[in-house]
Amino acid sequence: MAIRLIYNAQTLVPVEIEGFTPDWACDKSIADIERFEIFHGNCKIPLAEMFTVSGDPSDKRMDFEGNLSGVHWIGAHMASGFVSIRGAAGRHVGSQMRGGKIVVGGNAGGWVGAEMHNGLIHIQGNAGHLTGAAYRGSSKGMTGGIILVDGNAGNEIGLTMRRGLIAIGGSAGDMMGFNMIAGTVAVFGECGIRPGAGMRRGTLALFGPNPPQLLPSFRYASTYPPLTVKLMLRTLMDKGFRVDQALMASEYDLYHGDMVSLGRGEILFRHNAA
Numbered sequence: 001m002a003i004r005l006i007y008n009a010q011t012l013v014p015v016e017i018e019g020f021t022p023d024w025a026c027d028k029s030i031a032d033i034e035r036f037e038i039f040h041g042n043c044k045i046p047l048a049e050m051f052t053v054s055g056d057p058s059d060k061r062m063d064f065e066g067n068l069s070g071v072h073w074i075g076a077h078m079a080s081g082f083v084s085i086r087g088a089a090g091r092h093v094g095s096q097m098r099g100g101k102i103v104v105g106g107n108a109g110g111w112v113g114a115e116m117h118n119g120l121i122h123i124q125g126n127a128g129h130l131t132g133a134a135y136r137g138s139s140k141g142m143t144g145g146i147i148l149v150d151g152n153a154g155n156e157i158g159l160t161m162r163r164g165l166i167a168i169g170g171s172a173g174d175m176m177g178f179n180m181i182a183g184t185v186a187v188f189g190e191c192g193i194r195p196g197a198g199m200r201r202g203t204l205a206l207f208g209p210n211p212p213q214l215l216p217s218f219r220y221a222s223t224y225p226p227l228t229v230k231l232m233l234r235t236l237m238d239k240g241f242r243v244d245q246a247l248m249a250s251e252y253d254l255y256h257g258d259m260v261s262l263g264r265g266e267i268l269f270r271h272n273a274a
Helices: 030-034 227-238 245-249
Strands: 003-007 037-040 043-046 051-055 061-065 082-085 101-104 120-123 143-149 163-168 184-187 203-206 219-224 252-257 265-270
Touching (some): 203 227
């Protein structure tokens, strides 16, 4: 039986629940959980002032209900368990998580899976800017795990990403894969300007019908049917992500760059997509 958390507050002041995770709560009583300190703006208050808590936390499952678009850091730092959010969520969902699974039934704010190490995050709506990114001043962004966004996402997806897989079912904003170190980002809709700027290694797979203009520091290499794309698409399908089967048999145009950096990254376009 899951622990059920119904959000009751009506406030325009941000609410932060960083550190409140299934692995923290699994051996706690309901009274202990209700006393967990959260932030309402810059004030510390007990969780029970904003959430109604019920159920059994021992199976490491949390079900959040209510309008959580102003509640931030849900699932941040979690190492195991399952978090379900029945609707929208705020910023920093799954930030620095090390394991487990998070499913958001609506939209999520910025910094989804920022500096994530492992686990799975599935956003069934849209995501904000800096999904899977490094925080400002950090040397590495996402270092492992999978982030799935069924809808659109904002700018700087995968900023300084080191490992892992990000898939955007809709469109992505500008500067995707900026300063990327390694890992894979796949976008199935439109993509904004300057993808892969400064990337050293890694893969950007741009499956949309209108490929963006690349920076002049990228070089065409070849057109071929890469096995790695098929393996990636199968992985996404296995995780419940919707994939056009025609992509499995397509050929792709491969570009290498960014030549102003190490230049071992790759950007793939579906051949004759435009």
